[in-house]
Amino acid sequence: xxxxxxxxxEYNMGKKPLILVTNDDGITAPGIRAxxxxxxxxxxxxxxxxxxxxxxxxxxxxxxxxxxxSKISLDDGPQTEYSCSGTPADCVKLAVxxxxxxxxDLCVSGINHGSNSSINVIYSGTMSAxxxxxxxxxxxIGFSLLDFRWGANFDIIKPYVKEITQxxxxxxxxxxxxxxxxxxxxxxxxxQGIKVCRQAKAYWVEEFDKRTNPMGRExxxxxxxxxxxDGGEDTDEWALENNYISVVPVQYDxxxxxxxxxxxxxxxx
Amino acid sequence: xxxxxxxxxEYNMGKKPLILVTNDDGITAPGIRAxxxxxxxxxxxxxxxxxxxxxxxxxxxxxxxxxxxSKISLDDGPQTEYSCSGTPADCVKLAVxxxxxxxxDLCVSGINHGSNSSINVIYSGTMSAxxxxxxxxxxxIGFSLLDFRWGANFDIIKPYVKEITQxxxxxxxxxxxxxxxxxxxxxxxxxQGIKVCRQAKAYWVEEFDKRTNPMGRExxxxxxxxxxxDGGEDTDEWALENNYISVVPVQYDxxxxxxxxxxxxxxxx
Numbered sequence: 001x002x003x004x005x006x007x008x009x010e011y012n013m014g015k016k017p018l019i020l021v022t023n024d025d026g027i028t029a030p031g032i033r034a035x036x037x038x039x040x041x042x043x044x045x046x047x048x049x050x051x052x053x054x055x056x057x058x059x060x061x062x063x064x065x066x067x068x069x070s071k072i073s074l075d076d077g078p079q080t081e082y083s084c085s086g087t088p089a090d091c092v093k094l095a096v097x098x099x100x101x102x103x104x105d106l107c108v109s110g111i112n113h114g115s116n117s118s119i120n121v122i123y124s125g126t127m128s129a130x131x132x133x134x135x136x137x138x139x140x141i142g143f144s145l146l147d148f149r150w151g152a153n154f155d156i157i158k159p160y161v162k163e164i165t166q167x168x169x170x171x172x173x174x175x176x177x178x179x180x181x182x183x184x185x186x187x188x189x190x191x192q193g194i195k196v197c198r199q200a201k202a203y204w205v206e207e208f209d210k211r212t213n214p215m216g217r218e219x220x221x222x223x224x225x226x227x228x229x230d231g232g233e234d235t236d237e238w239a240l241e242n243n244y245i246s247v248v249p250v251q252y253d254x255x256x257x258x259x260x261x262x263x264x265x266x267x268x269x
Numbered sequence: 270x271x272x273x274x275x276x277x278x279e280y281n282m283g284k285k286p287l288i289l290v291t292n293d294d295g296i297t298a299p300g301i302r303a304x305x306x307x308x309x310x311x312x313x314x315x316x317x318x319x320x321x322x323x324x325x326x327x328x329x330x331x332x333x334x335x336x337x338x339s340k341i342s343l344d345d346g347p348q349t350e351y352s353c354s355g356t357p358a359d360c361v362k363l364a365v366x367x368x369x370x371x372x373x374d375l376c377v378s379g380i381n382h383g384s385n386s387s388i389n390v391i392y393s394g395t396m397s398a399x400x401x402x403x404x405x406x407x408x409x410i411g412f413s414l415l416d417f418r419w420g421a422n423f424d425i426i427k428p429y430v431k432e433i434t435q436x437x438x439x440x441x442x443x444x445x446x447x448x449x450x451x452x453x454x455x456x457x458x459x460x461q462g463i464k465v466c467r468q469a470k471a472y473w474v475e476e477f478d479k480r481t482n483p484m485g486r487e488x489x490x491x492x493x494x495x496x497x498x499d500g501g502e503d504t505d506e507w508a509l510e511n512n513y514i515s516v517v518p519v520q521y522d523x524x525x526x527x528x529x530x531x532x533x534x535x536x537x538x
Contacts, residue, residue: 097474
């Protein structure tokens, strides 16, 4: 890994960058603890993260109920930490608009326990936090590891998390874009490098597991099978299958600009 | 409004289209009841909608708890209806993969009580249902009225909902695109027409209302102010302010393709 000697002096005329850290697995998850460790080497860190797992929350926000937030301390690190009752998007809103004195220089979310590649970006609480920061004008990166286990090995990816974050601070993420970074499981096979990719065209085929509860009422568990129908070698799925780290620039302007012309031929009244 | 005489005969060689109806305000909301009424004129209707309001749920899905679903009847219409404990995205997954015999020809979501224009598309349960259908290869439209009230007047927009749906069935929505349709409040001023638009660049500035509960613990209510910084006359916000109906084609490939080249200059190891 290259070292960026004196890099921190470049931000804000000598001041350390202010880095907001959040996630969707909850503030005690090993993934966010690893991320905090890396970020403490790069700047002043404030953590505002959910007090419980929020996986699959997409870009949910808390409208019809109240939010709680407590300052806590979970280890001996120099970071400031807040545990919050809301969703990942709520955490970013609360941090930026209520808890922080100034706008953060960067928001990082993760490291997620499990993939947020291809279509998973849509369902991802991790990425919704990054997108929320992006919408508020804060450079943002979501990190995810393709390993669901609580005991997943985050140590081997820490140097890459650091490198990507340093590059983002130095080169600036393009405007209106946030980064979606996914790491291959990479326990047995060494990581091959970092690839800038597009989102693969993939989807889930759901299989509902129908059961009957002790009171005789039917209920379902949502399970599914991931289908990647995209053969392109420029996709995140291809990169990850081949042990590369995937970096996808993600936008929150959802307009399908290419379709506007077509729709204008529909001749609305 | 133009009539499409004999239009239904065009679909599936004479068969009526199968239309899946859902929303995020809950199955009893006046908005979805209005939508069902219009769809009953156009096809065979199956409703699978949340049993309680799910506003602001974004693209949340239910992973860590179970789903319940009951066949119910709320009025004398010919539609089949299911009330479901999940999110809007869950409802679509459950409908397509468990409840319906065949793939629907169209999925319509709404009519939402409140705007889903510009950046609101990101937080919208209504649009997440439409996007979920799109991801599963089903043509889909989300409808929203810029009026939050339970007693909002849906009658005046029904002919437009019908027209847009007929056009979508006849002309086919472009692949990998779903439609985000918003209606101006339009109670006092007549609707000027229908405009195909892009998503305006806008955002919310949150104001957290901090309070203390009877036990002395602090909590927050999330409130906010909508900021549209986009002066373009081709945006959904412009159209709605000028009493046009906005139709934005929305995509779920979130890749910022234009940023890939730039990121490739970062020289990752």
